[in-house]
Amino acid sequence: MTCGEFQERWDRGDRSPEVAAHMTSCDECRSLLAVDDRVRAWNPPVPAAGEREFLEALRAKMDARPAAPRLRGPRPAAGGPAPWLRFAAAAVILAAMGAAYLLGRATRPVEGPKTGPVAEGGKAPERPAPPVKDDEPKPPAVPPGPGPVKPEPRQKPEFRDRLVAAASGTGREAFLEQVKGGVDRARWIAAFRSPDAEERGAAVTIASVLKDAALAPQLAAAAAKGDAKAIALLGEIGSVESVVALAGLAGAPDRREAVVAALGATGLPEAGEALAAMGAWNAEAAWRKLGSNAAPALVTRLRAGGSRALPALKAAGWARASGTVPELARLLAKEETHEAAATALAAIGGREANEALAAAADPDDEAVMAAVKTQEGRGAVEARMLDVRLAAADRTRAARVVMALGDPLSVPALIRALESPDLRDLAMIALATLKAEESVPAICALLPQRRHRSVAAVALGTIGSPKALPALTAASRERSFYSEATRAIARIGAPESVPHLVAAVGDREAGDAAIEALGRIKDERAVPALIAALQGPNAARAHRALKDVTGQDMPARPADWVRWWKAKNKGAKYLFPFW
Amino acid sequence: MTSPPHPPSDLPDELLAGRAQGGDRTAFETLVLRYLGPARAFCAKLLRDPVLAEDACQEGFLKAWRGLPGFRGDAKFRTWLWRILFNAAQDLRRPRLEAIGEREFEAVPDRDVAAEDAVAREIAALPARQREVLLMRAELGLDLEEIAGVLGITYEAAKASLSLARNRLKERLT
Known part of the structure; x- marks a missing residue:
């Protein structure tokens, strides 16, 4: 690999073993990339405000501008009567009282005994108390007695009154019997489209008692005229017809929220399709109600690409979405759905999802790696899979996966992998990433091997165990390996290595690491050497x-x-052995 | 009044962004807290003024909140966010760049020329594009493709700028 190739791969986020090996072996590239460290180490003055103050200031600005992502009012609480219900009830009562008053004025009868509560149900007092409970088809409506001639009530207001009364509870049973028997059914059906909001609302109320799936078109008509209860009722009915009707109502922005909630209430897979078609990905409550029934629609959308369906998939309950895992595993292989599927699988968890992720996991794959790293309980599966794979053809890939996953449970398998020459470097890097102290003796044993000693030194330095010091010190006696071994010793930073590090302060390759280590160890034996280094390249x-x-x-x-230093060590004979 | 609890901070960006798109402010604040540290460091190094840096972060996150409905998930969320934050910083930087640079270095004449000052000086001396690419790579850890996406330049241009910046700094700092 040339330096140019290395730098490009490094800057594309490639941390494969070949790249890591070049980084280890090429001084030129290391020093070039050290520029990044210098930039990071530069600490200009930063804003003094804390995170809380920042958030408070930001919130104030967010509140100051009408710029919420979606202009949506607060949802009504799940329990308790909706405001419209109170208004509707008040309207019904007022209308009934008004009708009673007008009829009473028109007929002025009023000597006859009252057979029931006058205002209840809006009945006119001159009528027999429960007119529909009797079996007589047409009770005599005109009472004998003096007074002006009572006008015959027209048919339509009479039906309307009975409908409104039944909706409020009076004579409801009889009305329902009539409707079920076909009497007045046509007029009731027509009432769903009435321009009179009260009549329309009463028709919907009666429908809420019957909960007949065949009423979906009528309820949709009432909803289209602004009756919110009709939308909720469509959700309660929960039929395919009601889903179709709700989908037809989704166009109006003012009804969207109610429609989404109602679609969720249906609990049907078709509602998932409708919600997906509406793009209601963030309607958590609705998706939650659909649960596993949302899976078909969501999987279809995942297949279509993008991660927008993820909030919905999450809300629908990852694990309950049976059949999702195989589909997501398949989507994992497709570039356009790869990231979304990885995130979903990681959140679903469990053996099936774990195995799908492990099968696809590649250390170069940021999406999968990020997903797997956040997942709980993956360790056992990964360790088992490594053992399986080490015996299989894709050994290198297995080691790379484990290396990138950084799973402590895989340490024994990685130590066994040190015995395989083709896996040694990868396994050492993996063990170093895991800071596996128990692997130090096995890695020390590889220091005499020229082919592996560079990686072994880096790994030992990264693990940071003083147990490696004797082996590293011995290995550093070979001049060509001195700098690498010293860098590892410096990285371990143990007090017993101070003499070795002091001697290395002037080393061209490892001097910087030795100086930094001495600064960390804080042992005054290093002072003379460090003073001497003030005149060197690492000043x-x-x-x-x-x-x-x-x-x-x-x-x-x-x-x-x-x-x-001289003042501090008055009387000392040899203060500066290096000068 | 206590604000509702923030969602778990280990949720992926895209999930939080989706919730924020639905109006969940706590999800957005979780994202803000996730990116605030790097954003402040980046803006402070780009603008070399803590007050301007804070303004840029405020403006950037506010624009991100306002622009969330337009986030379609085509790119990574963080690339989208960095683009917004970078543009916010650019808006603040353009008119005052030179004055800021001079003021900062004149303000510390009696200090020893410590290593970090040399880095600051050399970064300030880089051409703007090189400086931006280097800071994005070193400070934010963006890869070349993301940098190209944030700056709206080609991959090759990002790669060349980064190489030039590194080589120049290496030459000047050693």
């Missing part, structure tokens, strides 16, 4: 380390430090 680093070791805040002038 700034040595200055920082000196300040860390001594706690003194002095400029980076060697003379000042020498003066201070």
Whole structure:
């Protein structure tokens, strides 16, 4: 791999073993990429406000502008009467009282005994108390007695009154019997389309008692005229016909929320299709009600691409969406749905989803790796799968997957993998990522092998166990391996390595790492060497380390430090063995 | 009044964005908290002024909130967000760039030339595009494709700018 190829792959996020190996072995590339570290290490003054203050200021701005993503009023609470119900009831009562008053004025009878509560159900007092409970088809309506001639009530108002009364409870049973028997059914059906809101509402109320799926078109007609209860009732009826009717109502923005809720209430797979067609991905309550019935629609949408269906899939309950996992596993293989499927599978969890993810997991694949990393309970599955795979053909791939997953449960399998020459480097990097101390002896045993020692040194340094120091110190005696071994020793940063690190301060390759390690260890034995390094190429680093070791805040002038060190160690014979 | 609890912070960006699109402000705030640290560091290094950096973050996140309905999920959420934040920073930066640079370095004449000041000076001396690409790569950890997407340039241009910036800094800082 050339340096150019390496840099491009590195900057594309490639962290494959080949890239890691080049990074380890190429000084030129390492020093070039060290520029990024310098940029990151630069700490300009940052805003002083904390996160809370920032959020408060942001909230104030968000509130100040009418810019919410969706202008939607608060949903009514699930329980308790809806406001419209109170208005409707009040309207019914007022209308009934008004009718009673007008009829009473027109007929002025009023000597006859009242046979029932006058206002209840809006009945005119001159009528027999329960006119429909009797079997007589047409009770005599005109009472004998003096007074002006009572006008014959027209047919339509009479039906309307009975409908309204039945809706409010009076004579409801009789009315329902009539409607079921076909009497007045046509007029009741027509009432759903009435321009009179009260009559329309009464028709819907009667429908709410019957809950007949065949009423869906009528309810849709009432809903189209603005009757919100008709929409809710369509959801309660929960038939395919009501879903079709609701889908037809989805166009109007003011009805959208009610339609979405009603579609959820149907609990039907067809409602999932309708919600998906509406793009109501964030209607959590509706999707939750659909549960596993939402799966077909959501899987279809996932297949169509994009991750927009994910909130819905989440709300519908990942795990309950039976049949989703195989479909998502299939979608995982498609580029356009890959990321969404990975996220969904990770959230579904469980053995089936885990295995689907593990089968597709590739350390170069950010989507899958991010998904798997956030998943709980994946470890056992992964460890088992590694063992299976190590015995199979795709051993390298298995090691790479485990390496990227960073699962502690796979450590024993990785230590066994050190025995296979083709897996050694990968396994060492994986063990280093896991900081697996128990693997240190096995990795130390690889230090004498020229082919693997560079990676072994990096791995031991990353694991950071002082147990590796004797082996690393011994390996550093070979001049060509001195810098790499010293870097690893520096990375471990143990106090017992101070003499080795002090000796390495002037090393061209490993001096920077040694100085930084000495700064971390804070052992005063390092002071003379660090003062000497103030005049070298790592002066700034040595200055920082000196300040860390001594706690003194002095400029980076060697003379000042020498003066201070001599004053501190008055009487000492050899203060600066390196000069 | 206590605000509702934020959703779990380990939810993927796209899920939180979806919830925020539905009006869930806490989901959006979770995203804000997730990206606030890097955003502040990036803006502070790009604008070299903490006050301007804070303004850019506020304006950027506000624009993101307002623009959420337009987020269709075609790109990664973070790429979309960084583009907005970067544009917000650019809007604040354009008129005052030179003055800010001079003011900052004049303000610290008596300090030792410590290593981080040298880095700041050399970054400030880079051409704008190179500086932006380098900061996005080093500070935000964006890969080349994401950088190209955020800046609206080609992949090759991003790659070339990054290479030039690194080489120049390496040369000047060693």
